[in-house]
Amino acid sequence: MMEHIDPEADAYEPGFEMKPKASLNAENETTLTFKRALYAMLFGMFILALFHSASLVTYVRGLPIGPVEDTVIAVSEAWHEQMEKNGMTELFTLMDESVTALHDATWEDFDAFVQGLKQGEPPEDLRGGVAE
Amino acid sequence: MLFPTLDFALFFVIVFLVAWELRRDMDARKLVLVFASYFFYGYWDWRFTLLLAGSSLLNYAAGRIIGGLNDGVTRKWVLGIAVALNLCVLGFFKYYGFFLDSLADILTTLGIERDLPFLEVILPVGISFFTFQGISYLVDVYRRHVGASRSVLDIFLYISFFPQLVAGPIVRAAHFLPQLQRTPHVSRRMASLAVVLILVGLFKKMVIANYLATEVVDHVFFDPTAFGGGDLLLGVYAYAVQIYCDFSAYSDIAIGVAALLGYRFPRNFDHPYRSASLQEFWRRWHISLSTWLRDYLYIPLGGSRGSTFKTYRNLFLTMFLGGIWHGAAWTFVFWGAFHGAMLGVERALTKRWEDLNKDANGYGVGFVAFFLGLGRSIQNSFATVLGIIVTFHLVCFAWIFFRAPTFSGAWDYVVGIFDWSQPAQFATPFIVGLVAFSLAGQFLPSNWAVGAGRVLQRAPWPVLGLMLGFGILAIEAMAPEGVAPFIYFQF
Known part of the structure; x- marks a missing residue:
């Protein structure tokens, strides 16, 4: 049985290389942890935008002057107003x-x-x- | 770019996303991380990036030459020249003004008038840290602890990696370069510990360090003669806490950020103020610098292998040079010399004490304890508590010189501590509580953050997100206005 398995990974078509199970597990865990951390960071930022929208306004007011920046400032201020109105x-x-x-x-x-x-x-x- | 800012948060989310998307293409990932690191560094002043690139190129080329040579003498010469070049760059930026000022003072004292070539030299942020990392790489290649890297990208990333670029920890080539050869991996446990370290770091910097700096330390050190002994004593305790919280916070955040990108950094602080001796203090404070000085300075000088005199000399020289590394000022010279001298005194006293114990009964039972009839454990506990108090106060005494802008200012401070004619105005419950709380934190178990990370690793992402969001919200609410730069940026 063993003689049919080429231990050289290069002998396989790209994408079909054999990988040790531990390596696959590590890769799987990395993918899951990456997603978990990314979602957590984005969710954390969303919480800050909800409960501390004033800092968002302070930040965007420090941006350079320009049409895109003006829109960002207007959107941030409108968001902050809404958060204040809703008691967030x-x-x-x-x-x-x-x-x-x-x-x-x-x-x-x-x-x-x-x-x-x-x-x-x-x-x-x-x-x-x-x-x- | 400072860690506790929205700029950094946005920057990091983008880098995190791109770096992990590219994890199967290691070269592309490294390229992105190098680009991100240069962007991070260039955020202060883009001209600094040229220096960083120059330093990386120099060390890459020197490493290749050393790695390719077999002749021991030639290798040593190349290493010597490359280390000297690194130190020349560091010396120019850090000490040019200091030496010229000192020279001008000496010439004036001698009555000689000369036009000296004064230049306005801006100190690039973190120059000491990346220079030390470069030297670490060269010496490690020379000692064959690590092979000379063929990849210029690896060396550029090792020297410029943004989490530790401007204030450490000083990462060894032998520790970091092998990590660049492996496919990056991040476990659930690593990510959870990273979140704990980042939150703790933000709290220490933004709340404790910033409050103590703005409400006490900056005032008392600005003009020590305007305050009484109570305020000055509180001021030096506050500074001890501030510098610990400020510097260890940077290390905590750097270690956490690197872990989220799949890299492991060594620990840089381990509850230093609970040390019962100065030797122990230096095993717990700025560990990456202490071990760097030990391995690349103290041991090459001869360490403790020679005569007693040489051991004390090497100890003193190491700490003295460690002091000068912090900056070009007589206050830093004194700070390093004081630590060097006290480490020597402590070593001599410890040896004398051990000899005395042996002479007393030959069984190693404490002489004093034996005499007083106390148990050995009581003697040990008493010695530990006394050791912690004495060590902490010796360290605090040295901090006065470290923080004071001038030597005379430091002396005024020391004299002022003994004048208790004025009431203490900074000793509010809040400030006293903050100092006491922070010092009490020094006695937490060494691995408490690891334990907290272990608990958190079972949490799903919404819980982790809630913790991050509300944690940062609470820190923002507690922190004083504004973001002060980290103390160690100036080194």
């Missing part, structure tokens, strides 16, 4: 405000926060307001 940008604003609150907190705010936790009272956020 609020998540980013909420996260931004929370970090700003943490950033601006003083040691008195921090003490009050810790005291609140110790006494089992509803925790106040670090600016003094009661968290909902």
Whole structure:
């Protein structure tokens, strides 16, 4: 049986070369992983375009002046307006405000926060307001 | 082009797509990656690409000549000339202004007036990194660790590969070139780990490093005399965290991006601030540079094979030259010399301590522990904690000179730390929390990112996409305005 198999890959017609199974598995895994990563990256960008459309507008406004660029700017601004109207940008604003609150907190705010936790009272956020 | 920008995101998606579509045609893939790398580099200034191409051509030709020679003496000569040419290019761009300034100062001191040929030399981004990679290739060929590449494309890609081009890690020819001979492969696990590393890197750079830089470090180092000891002490701790987060973030992202393209880079940082000795610190900090200096400088100098004096001399010289590598300034000279001297002191003390232990009872039980009646484990734990604290503070002391714009500025900083007459104005809960959180992160398990990647590898693409999208969204929301360049771009 073995003598019928030519071990030289060059002996085969192009496209019919024999490949070890491990190599085929690796190639298969690479194809699947490539697709998985590509879709994930594109989906991630779509999420950013949905929830952080303001950065898209900032970016396109930095593009050079030209008819194509003007159209891109107009489309981006319209997209951002729609996202704002539908409340998609609020998540980013909420996260931004929370970090700003943490950033601006003083040691008195921090003490009050810790005291609140110790006494089992509803925790106040670090600016003094009661968290909902 | 900076990593944490939309420009890079768009660039990378295109390169990723094209590179994997061409994976069966290796030469076309390499050509695309070289073109992409030159585009990435030329984004700062297209003239830099000529230097990069010149460096690649020089090393390719020298590698071919060394590889084709059998006579040991001639090989050594060719290697010497090629390494010297590499260092001349690096020296011109990095040290021309420094030497001319120093020469002018000396001449003025001696009362001699001369018109010196001052030139406005722009330092090309990442020149040290690609020069070191070129030298690594030549020495590896000379030592026959890797064969001289016949493919000019391979050498161009090795020297210019965009993920590590401007700030490392310094990839060895013997590590990278064989990867170019194989069909590229990316596993589910590699891709998941890459996503973890990229997100962690973005968080470290955009949130931690940028906040600490803009809110504390830049202010205290600009004019240390305007602040009290509390602020200056917090400032140096903040800088220790900033430079770690900034530099390791670049390495994390570079390793992640290269992994997504199917290439493996070595680890560059391993929780350096938990080191209990300076020797350990240098095994965990900028590992690719430390090992480069060890293999291409310390060992050729003789390493620890000669007399005790020669070992200390080699250690000192290696760190001293490592300091100068960072830049043409007396502050870097001091930084390197300080690390070199302290490594020598540490080595001498360790040896003395071991001798003392042996003399005490001959069984290696600690002398102090034996005397106090403490168990060996308690002694070891105490020594480790003490070692971590002392090492961290020695490193921080050296960072003051590394960061300060001038030597006198660094000295003002050191003196100012002992003046506690002014209240600390930067010690807000946020900044203190950020520094404490980052230092606590140094004690996470070494392979925590690998573990996180393993968990993520089972996730389908929508979950991975959600993680990427919301991860970057959260980082954007947390980060201060603007994108500061990475610290190591200047080296």
